[in-house]
Amino acid sequence: LEAAWAAGVRYFDTAPLYGLGLSETRLNRLLRDKPRNSYVLSSKIGRLLRAVPPDQRDGFGKWIDVPARKEVFDYSYDGTMRSLEFSLERLGVDRIDILYAHDLDIFTHGGGEAMQARLEEFAAGGYRALLSLRDQGVIRAFGGGINEVDPCLWLLERCDVDIFLLAGRYTLLEQEALERFLPLCQERGVGIVIGGPYNSGVLAVGPKPGVHYNYSPAPDWVLTKAARLQRVCEAHGVRLVDAAFQFPLRHPAVVSVIPGGQGLGEMASNLAAAKAKIPDALWEELRAEGLIRPDAP
Helix, strand or coil: CHHHHHCCCCEEECCCCHHHHHHHHHHHHHHCCCCHHHCEEEEEECEEEEECCHHHCCCCCCCCCCCCEEEEECCCHHHHHHHHHHHHHHHCCCCCCEEEEECCCHHHHCCHHHHHHHHHHHHHHHHHHHHHHHHHCCCCEEEEEECCHHHHHHHHHHCCCCEEEEECCCCCCCCHHHCCHHHHHHHHCCEEEEECCCHHHHHHHCCCCCCEECCEECCHHHHHHHHHHHHHHHHCCCCHHHHHHHCHHHCCCEEEEECCCCCHHHHHHHHHHHHCCCCHHHHHHHHHCCCCCCCCC
16 A cells, blocks of 8 residues: 555545454544545445354355454445444544445346346435535545446436446446447446456466456456457567556546555555556457457447
């Protein structure tokens, strides 16, 4: 975090889910002495954290040295207000710039009916809370932080949202969002932050054994396409990770990319990717080879 700040990074995204509150607590230490207007901060609603005995906590095998908490989904009006209050306390700030309704998707809730129930819960409750918070100036903007395009479209068509954090669905591997979602956001002036531009790692390190895609071991089609992408990048003297970082930013609706970084090495790689010079010929060859869509900017 200190290396990111020193390099000029000023947008920090977090959530109650990340480390079961630990992510927000760590940001507290980083941001405590920074002028509040010098950075942009986003967090999320949709989960409350309930204290439990250590052996009953969530996230074994995923979260390490985290508080003993269990996540409870809650997209209601009161749940949204409570989530914000807890986040403000963990972060040690008096306001959050952007709040995302977190994980309103099939991937998280296990099926279409369950997702639909959560979307409707949010529309009837949490959405009204976020409208009120925006009107009061407690937050500056809100939207959805989601892993799939369809629920984003559902919200976009029904709610007065400002921004989406779309995770993993507009990358060198996947561009389905170009069909309806990104053009509609551009038309309505809704901003897009792209999370997971490396699709859980495969676009950062290439098609190596054991590499991950979408939080799981990469399937064969991903490894094959990643290898083809890497060959084209290498032919132009560009790292695959550099192209993966910069590709989403070429779309006019995309306002930021958040790749994450687990240590100083990954942060240094991200910073290098942000500054890399990529020739137009690379993008042209990727289109010619059918590796990115012809309508991708």
